[in-house]
Amino acid sequence: xxxxxxxxxxxxxxxxxxxxxxxxxxxxxxxxxxxxxxxxxxxxxxxxxxxxxxxxxxxxxxxxxxxxxxxxxxxxxxxxxxxxxxxxxxxxxxxxxxxxxxxxxxxxxxxxxxxxxxxxxxxxxxxxxxxxxxxxxxxxxxxxxxxxxxxxxxxxxxxxxxxxxxxxxxxxxxxxxxxxxxxxxxxxxxxxxxxxxxxxxxxxxxxxxxxxxxxxxxxxxxxxxxxxxxxxxxxxxxxxxxxxxxxxxxxxxxxxxxxxxxxxxxxxxxxxxxxxxxxxxxxxxxxxxxxxxxxxxxxxxxxxxxxxxxxxxxxxxxxxxxxxxxxxxxxxxxxxxxxxxxxxxxxxxxxxxxxxxxxxxxxxxxxxxxxxxxx
Amino acid sequence: xxxxxxxxxxxxxxxxxxxxxxxxxxxxxxxxxxxxxxxxxxxxxxxxxxxxxxxxxxxxxxxxxxxxxxxxxxxxxxxxxxxxxxxxxxxxxxxxxxxxxxxxxxxxxxxxxxxxxxxxxxxxxxxxxxxxxxxxxxxxxxxxxxxxxxxxxxxxxxxxxxxxxxxxxxxxxxxxxxxxxxxxxxxxxxxxxxxxxxxxxxxxxxxxxxxxxxxxxxxxxxxxxxxxxxxxxxxxxxxxxxxxxxxxxxxxxxxxxxxxxxxxxxxxxxxxxxxxxxxxxxxxxxxxxxxxxxxxxxxxxxxxxxxxxxxxxxxxxxxxxxxxxxxxxxxxxxxxxxxxxxxxxxxxxxxxxxxxxxxxxxxxxxxxxxxxxxx
Numbered sequence: 001x002x003x004x005x006x007x008x009x010x011x012x013x014x015x016x017x018x019x020x021x022x023x024x025x026x027x028x029x030x031x032x033x034x035x036x037x038x039x040x041x042x043x044x045x046x047x048x049x050x051x052x053x054x055x056x057x058x059x060x061x062x063x064x065x066x067x068x069x070x071x072x073x074x075x076x077x078x079x080x081x082x083x084x085x086x087x088x089x090x091x092x093x094x095x096x097x098x099x100x101x102x103x104x105x106x107x108x109x110x111x112x113x114x115x116x117x118x119x120x121x122x123x124x125x126x127x128x129x130x131x132x133x134x135x136x137x138x139x140x141x142x143x144x145x146x147x148x149x150x151x152x153x154x155x156x157x158x159x160x161x162x163x164x165x166x167x168x169x170x171x172x173x174x175x176x177x178x179x180x181x182x183x184x185x186x187x188x189x190x191x192x193x194x195x196x197x198x199x200x201x202x203x204x205x206x207x208x209x210x211x212x213x214x215x216x217x218x219x220x221x222x223x224x225x226x227x228x229x230x231x232x233x234x235x236x237x238x239x240x241x242x243x244x245x246x247x248x249x250x251x252x253x254x255x256x257x258x259x260x261x262x263x264x265x266x267x268x269x270x271x272x273x274x275x276x277x278x279x280x281x282x283x284x285x286x287x288x289x290x291x292x293x294x295x296x297x298x299x300x301x302x303x304x305x306x307x308x309x310x311x312x313x314x315x316x317x318x319x320x321x322x323x324x325x326x327x328x329x330x331x332x333x334x335x336x337x338x339x340x341x342x343x344x345x346x347x348x349x350x351x352x353x354x355x356x357x358x359x360x361x362x363x364x365x366x367x368x369x370x371x372x373x374x375x
Numbered sequence: 376x377x378x379x380x381x382x383x384x385x386x387x388x389x390x391x392x393x394x395x396x397x398x399x400x401x402x403x404x405x406x407x408x409x410x411x412x413x414x415x416x417x418x419x420x421x422x423x424x425x426x427x428x429x430x431x432x433x434x435x436x437x438x439x440x441x442x443x444x445x446x447x448x449x450x451x452x453x454x455x456x457x458x459x460x461x462x463x464x465x466x467x468x469x470x471x472x473x474x475x476x477x478x479x480x481x482x483x484x485x486x487x488x489x490x491x492x493x494x495x496x497x498x499x500x501x502x503x504x505x506x507x508x509x510x511x512x513x514x515x516x517x518x519x520x521x522x523x524x525x526x527x528x529x530x531x532x533x534x535x536x537x538x539x540x541x542x543x544x545x546x547x548x549x550x551x552x553x554x555x556x557x558x559x560x561x562x563x564x565x566x567x568x569x570x571x572x573x574x575x576x577x578x579x580x581x582x583x584x585x586x587x588x589x590x591x592x593x594x595x596x597x598x599x600x601x602x603x604x605x606x607x608x609x610x611x612x613x614x615x616x617x618x619x620x621x622x623x624x625x626x627x628x629x630x631x632x633x634x635x636x637x638x639x640x641x642x643x644x645x646x647x648x649x650x651x652x653x654x655x656x657x658x659x660x661x662x663x664x665x666x667x668x669x670x671x672x673x674x675x676x677x678x679x680x681x682x683x684x685x686x687x688x689x690x691x692x693x694x695x696x697x698x699x700x701x702x703x704x705x706x707x708x709x710x711x712x713x714x715x716x717x718x719x720x721x722x723x724x725x726x727x728x729x730x731x732x733x734x735x736x737x738x739x740x741x742x743x744x745x746x747x748x749x750x
Binding site for chain 2: 071075140143232249252278293295302312314324356361362364368
């Protein structure tokens, strides 16, 4: 019966072998060898490895990988198995791009902006200061040009990307002392990175890269003055409120933070169409689950943080204004020298302008009224 | 080979037949009859019908059904086929609940609040005045108790529901004359329905149910004074700005509007686990696509509407305040007499209070700043 072999042609199988993909002796090959089973749709048995940039301890960040693997497994009846490896298990947190690019593993879950050192363009895939909020980012990716543009960009990295989770708007981090005006940013030793760090430096801050495990002690000792992480739910676990109680909002450099599934493009192309569709749908469902979990858990964690002594402050207006101005100046500089950035950024800010206009009306009109009520 | 038949046991097959589900003679049955194909996973060939409450002309509203059917088809390699039938093709727009409940069809896509006449509780599945915005609704459904509570509620309708699309915050409709204060609501003949209509009546308005096709003429002739629909993208198609140019925001009765896939529970239970997982993931992906499309298209349509003469106004504060007060009074009345409503509503407003508190900080802090900028 030849039809059953249609999804596992020989060249594909040989690629799968080369790429280290386990094609179980039973199912796939048996079907490929033409055992009689008229019209039975035989899918190959596959085992993929997914490396995450996130540790097991951050459940909302490792969560999308686990959900993704579980959904693909359920839809394929256990034939397409994806094992999830937290940061450090196969490769370090920031080694996941290389691993997916080189085919060491088939896929990775990460925040693209970790790789801005390779190319500033990566930052646009997660967050840039004063960028899109999570609804707008999702709309740009799923109904605007965002995903098309990024897939073009990622081709040179042998990767196809799938949006897979967003944190929503983040907080602006933990500070040992209050920031009362822009003047207080001068000389502030802040643990931050990426484009946000570049903007903070333009405001006079000194950016420091402290390893994750040393942030608490560095703040306690005063080696650093401030550190930012994500939002209440993740921040609560770090306990930074004990040593740097001033908790600022909004995280103007992360109005939302998008994370992606990176799939090695050859591994992807070798998949039968059914598995490709499963990857896309499972990634999107994981996108929703991660965002919903953050939204559900952040309010409760924020209350706990405040009860434990965290002091909430809004960033002073002059800090926000200066940061906005410096961000735009920085973007102009990057646009002038990086055509890959410029191509995506130009589309991104056009979309941002339209979204921002629209959100002023029905969305903000509704939210503003609700936020003024005692509920 | 007995293992291949595990997903199509005889009782299930006999149900599928009774329910009018096509089980093709080839694939499923052949596998069930034990033709030798070791470990080949044989999925049944199924054909389902999906009836939508929406017409073909409203592409963002019929869109989730079409996307859903396409995704399931792709993931199953064309074995699980779902045909999409717009409102009126098999059953009328508001006949879809009965059709899914009775097994006339296997599934339906609709806005639950259409059925508030059967039970006010349905309204909580789509929108109630001053309810959850779309992020919050999604979080309540996917990470809070929302979906669990609704699945319990829908059991008595023989239905299992899957969230499948949201419009975001809607506009407050089209008015022939300006609404300058609460006094202008007195006697206003407004085309609206459901719980929103009940609140508007408490503000002094007269709610009118005008068939969709007659709204334009009724507004033109002054038979009605106002009509509401969705948001800029859908509203542009209706052309109401020509006869009732005053376009109000926010649609305080629809801070977001959630739509659902209803699946007949027996048809669902008869599915192999793989197809169940596909339905869930495909519905969630359609949820994202619909919302992203609205968000991407509304800004452009709003600009077109304004260019064509629509005049944007924010509802006067006294109208909003009175509507909020009357909504709460109405909810207390419904809670006192409907335990099904009360059970879900109590959880919903607890969630709303937490979300509303949290959104004041990072989310609103970010959005407010952005909306004050010229981009």
